[in-house]
Amino acid sequence: MKQHLTDLFSQALRAVAPDATDASVVLERPKQAQHGDYACSLAMQLARAMKRSPRDIASALLEALPPSPWVEKAEIAGAGFINIFLSPASKQRVVSMILEQGDAFGRGTLGKGKKAQVEFVSANPTGPLHVGHGRGAAFGMSLASVLAAAGYQVKREYYINDAGRQMDILALSTWLRYLELNGIDVPFPPNGYQGQYVREMAQEIRRLHGDRYVHQPWTLLEGVPPRSTEEELKQDEKWAKQQNESHLDGLIANAKKLLGDDYAYLHDFALTEQLGDGRNDLMEFGVSFDTWFSEKSLFDSGLVARVVEMLDKKGHLYRQDGALWFRSTAFGDEKDRVVQRENGQYTYFASDIAYHLNKYERGYDMVVNVWGADHHGYIARVKGALKALGLDESKLEITLVQFAVLYRGEEKVSMSTRSGDFVTLRELRHEVGNDACRFFYVRRKSDQHLDFDLELAKSQSNDNPVYYIQYAHARICSVLAQWGGDVDDLVQDVDLTLLTLPHELALLQRLEAYGETLENAAREFAPHQIAYYLSDLAGELHSYYNAQQFLVEDEGIKFARLALITATRQVLRNGLSLLGVSSPDKM
Secondary structure, eight states, rough: HHHHHHHHHHHHHHHHHHTTOOOOOOOESSSSSOOOEEOHHHHHHHHHHTOOOOOHHHHHHHHHHHTTOOOOOEEEEEEEEHHHHHHHHHHHHHHHHHHHHHHGGTOOOTTTOOOEEEEOOOOOOSOOOOOHHHHHHHHHHHHHHHHHTTTTTEEEEEEESSSSSSHHHHHHHHHOOOOHHHHHOOOTTTTOSSHHHHHHHHHHHHHTTTTTTTOOOHHHHTOOOOOHHHHHHHHHHHHHHHHHHHHHHHHHHHHHHHHHHHHHHHHHHHHHHHHHHHHHHHHHHHOOEEEEEHHHHHHTHHHHHHHHHHHHHTOEEEEEEEEEEOOOOTTTTTSSSEEOTTSOOOHHHHHHHHHHHHHHTTSSSSEEEEGGGGGTHHHHHHHHHHHTTTTOOOGGGEEEEOOOEETTEEOOOOTTTTBBBOBBHHHHHHHHHHHHHHHHHHSSOSSSSSEEEEHHOOOHSSTTTHHHHHHHHHHHHHHHHHHHOOGGGGSOOOOGOOOSSSSHHHHHHHTTTHHHHHHHHHHHTHHHHHHHHHHHHHHHHHHHHHHHHHOOOOOOHHHHHHHHHHHHHHHHHHHHHHHTTOOOSSO
């Protein structure tokens, strides 16, 4: 319908202002129903160029507007807006469309079959996923589903950070707990991973291999900088923390030296355990990936070295203090960035550049990164590196997601992975259910702060937004069960012109807006718009349900109303499925 109206106003525009090639038809839905179904601001755009008042231009546009069976009237409002009121027939026809198209209703062609990759979660596999990771998982999966529904060929990817320092810290932490189990007392570093899951991995290694990996403590501590004391931490926190990091690096270096080839086993054991746990957790959450991409493979294939060489040959690197730097300030970054340290090791940024080059080499038309909001500073440097490589940085879309903060009553729950004091995604899911988790995570714009209200998510009341929507679906199922007929019979030979009551027209209008909402959600990377839409649709259904009987004696009205609520049920299902939320028949 929006496209139909756009075509009508485009014809009127050519008649009234044939030279206005820069003008575009923009249609918006008024906030108040008395202002019509759509509003057009075209006259306001043309006023300056035509040197006429917007109301005069609006009048001319209305005169030139071709007739349409779907437009009941169009009138000028305010300074020159044109409000369009659709005929009841234009709204009633959506019921047949929904019933005929079913699951496909609302799907569009915005993507035009372009290949898109959505990379999300990509949490370091150093511990269980916590409630902060859950928001990125729910958002990324919903965004991928929305883009697919809008006509993109979508691939979902998880980037495994299996080559960095954090994995070394996890391997060391696991080994130290293993030594404890074997009676070897080594003071555990305060900045190691301290969760119970680390002890459980150590127990499993001991069960499988006994004392094979035991070494004496003095060999591990030899030459390692001392850890800071509590007093030093109070006097100079920054220095003390850096001292602890140096202590940790020394332990890692000695562990690699002492264990030799065995270190790779401990490293891979911890990686496999945590990655497997995360994969299972996400699958149970309804989040799946087409590709699990290893950071280590970028080094093994030589791509990291190749991309640094490419940047160097193009003149974008320089050496300073023994390190190799990328001139990222030339591309809008706040400072230049190291890609290779003095000791020859490549930085995380270097592997990140290589990873993005790999994405481009795989032929995607659009690459979407879902990052935590704390990665905001990475945007300029990554896009700058792509531009330095001669790649089209506009293909890269970066969406930031604020971490969710969980509250139990008035108490904010800590989520520090190293300290082990955090609530896992699995625990949250088990407590409030997948549906509440998935919906609550995406019901706000991704870059907005989210306080996860645990008590609200568990409540079975209309104040709980996901319950409110699912209850609308269940109510419809209850009516259809009471009727006992075959919904396939509602597709044909139903007189939809009988749907003329205000509640019916409001519900019809809301149904017609689904496809437009889905397209906007895809264009703006905003699955929360689907959540808002479903809440509004459920509200219209509940109002209709409370105001009217459906199983009335008049057969014509009964079948028309049953067709309307069946179509509503279908759209509720379609929208909820994009968000990964179920559509229960009973509540």
